[in-house]
Amino acid sequence: MPRKYSFHVNLQDVDHTLKIKPAALADKILSAAGQDADTLGFGVGELGRDRCTWVLSRLAVQTETMPRMGDELIIETWVSEYGRLLTTRNFTVSTPDGRDIGAAVSAWVMLNLESRTPMDLSRLENAVRATEHIPSPVEGPKRIRTEQMPAICRHTAAYSDIDFNGHVGTMRYIEMITDTLPLPLIEQTERLRMDINFLHETPIGRTIDICSVQQAPDFRFRLCDGQTDICRAELKLG
Amino acid sequence: MPRKYSFHVNLQDVDHTLKIKPAALADKILSAAGQDADTLGFGVGELGRDRCTWVLSRLAVQTETMPRMGDELIIETWVSEYGRLLTTRNFTVSTPDGRDIGAAVSAWVMLNLESRTPMDLSRLENAVRATEHIPSPVEGPKRIRTEQMPAICRHTAAYSDIDFNGHVGTMRYIEMITDTLPLPLIEQTERLRMDINFLHETPIGRTIDICSVQQAPDFRFRLCDGQTDICRAELKLG
Numbered sequence: 001m002p003r004k005y006s007f008h009v010n011l012q013d014v015d016h017t018l019k020i021k022p023a024a025l026a027d028k029i030l031s032a033a034g035q036d037a038d039t040l041g042f043g044v045g046e047l048g049r050d051r052c053t054w055v056l057s058r059l060a061v062q063t064e065t066m067p068r069m070g071d072e073l074i075i076e077t078w079v080s081e082y083g084r085l086l087t088t089r090n091f092t093v094s095t096p097d098g099r100d101i102g103a104a105v106s107a108w109v110m111l112n113l114e115s116r117t118p119m120d121l122s123r124l125e126n127a128v129r130a131t132e133h134i135p136s137p138v139e140g141p142k143r144i145r146t147e148q149m150p151a152i153c154r155h156t157a158a159y160s161d162i163d164f165n166g167h168v169g170t171m172r173y174i175e176m177i178t179d180t181l182p183l184p185l186i187e188q189t190e191r192l193r194m195d196i197n198f199l200h201e202t203p204i205g206r207t208i209d210i211c212s213v214q215q216a217p218d219f220r221f222r223l224c225d226g227q228t229d230i231c232r233a234e235l236k237l238g
Numbered sequence: 239m240p241r242k243y244s245f246h247v248n249l250q251d252v253d254h255t256l257k258i259k260p261a262a263l264a265d266k267i268l269s270a271a272g273q274d275a276d277t278l279g280f281g282v283g284e285l286g287r288d289r290c291t292w293v294l295s296r297l298a299v300q301t302e303t304m305p306r307m308g309d310e311l312i313i314e315t316w317v318s319e320y321g322r323l324l325t326t327r328n329f330t331v332s333t334p335d336g337r338d339i340g341a342a343v344s345a346w347v348m349l350n351l352e353s354r355t356p357m358d359l360s361r362l363e364n365a366v367r368a369t370e371h372i373p374s375p376v377e378g379p380k381r382i383r384t385e386q387m388p389a390i391c392r393h394t395a396a397y398s399d400i401d402f403n404g405h406v407g408t409m410r411y412i413e414m415i416t417d418t419l420p421l422p423l424i425e426q427t428e429r430l431r432m433d434i435n436f437l438h439e440t441p442i443g444r445t446i447d448i449c450s451v452q453q454a455p456d457f458r459f460r461l462c463d464g465q466t467d468i469c470r471a472e473l474k475l476g
Contacts, residue, residue: 010269010272011269011272011282011401011402012265012269012401012407012409014402015397015400015401015402016402016403016404018399018402018441019399021398023398027250031248031249031250034248034249044249045308069402070283132243152408152445158413158417159253159259159413159416159417159419159421159424160259160413160416160417162253162254163249163250163253163254164249164252164253164256164307165254165256166254169250171250174400175396175397177397178397178398179396181397183397183442203420
């Protein structure tokens, strides 16, 4: 059975229209993932004892409507696929009275903290056992191909960008991406589809070029460190 | 009687040493302020009905030790002074078993959302009644004078920087400041004293120069929009 976690949309989560920011919504979704993995005995605390950690490889987030300040969110989550190197975790987001807000699908790898290389997932028996035969609620995160795009801004990774894994965190990538969107568009957005591929880690001090092709409602992104793609993303706003 | 609010130090709050980031600690302190003002009937929701909002004018945060991932924090807060234009709110931060972690003192103004000018606080009868004769736990935020300093980096305010009030939020200013500190120093810091004066609002699209004089353990900052000081700060790290 998928498990449920509740969240409150706080002042800190919203923009000036009192609507949740896309990065804050993703943060709550990933918090549910973290709490669920802890509950089932394969959270980052547990993995840390073996000098391993969870790293997000791909993420898709889809909304029907964007939550507002003061809203309560119920995030239901379950693991539906469990391969040798990649595992799929699903999410539905709804109101306490059962109204659909959105859904998400994520793909994770387990990384060795010393070698920074992916580990065989089959050793996590708790995770193998927790896998459920319930399909993903929306299409999984697509594989995004690289393409030439103009650089529109640049950011050097700093202390505030770095997460517990010592690299730029998911929220910050989403912030870098959404910061380039036309403001009137993001103010009005209720229906969002966001696909992100995380390809390489960005340590502190590294400079990232944010490259983008924007033809509303479609937005494509490449975040690059020189010739290396760090992250690719596609957004559709409605 | 001061009221108590509890917080959990989450994965999202910590750096790669699993220690809370200064901005995340300030965020929890300001969350306690928000919850307490809501409880007492003069929160931003209430003020919004009169097209007013709370804006932080000065903040001092002081720590004895920095909390770690998984820690529970008890934040106790009370209003100790209530003038015509400025009100003082105090905080102590401790562990559930009563160990001192730190303290904070903040000064707030009520801003009219249309004119962006300060309002007379005496009209908030709930707030007048809530004022208690308990002194601040540490020295209040000092008034920082302007001085010439070299610009060390620059940031253009974007969507992710903006809070519910439509201007760059407190956490972001603290992040801009702490991002300039030498990494080995911030990794080791347990005892922190941070004084910040918020002087002007920064709307989206405005470019801020981060100017600083750094002679460890003392760090002084001026965040400027052209010739206008937006924010001044002093940090002492130990």
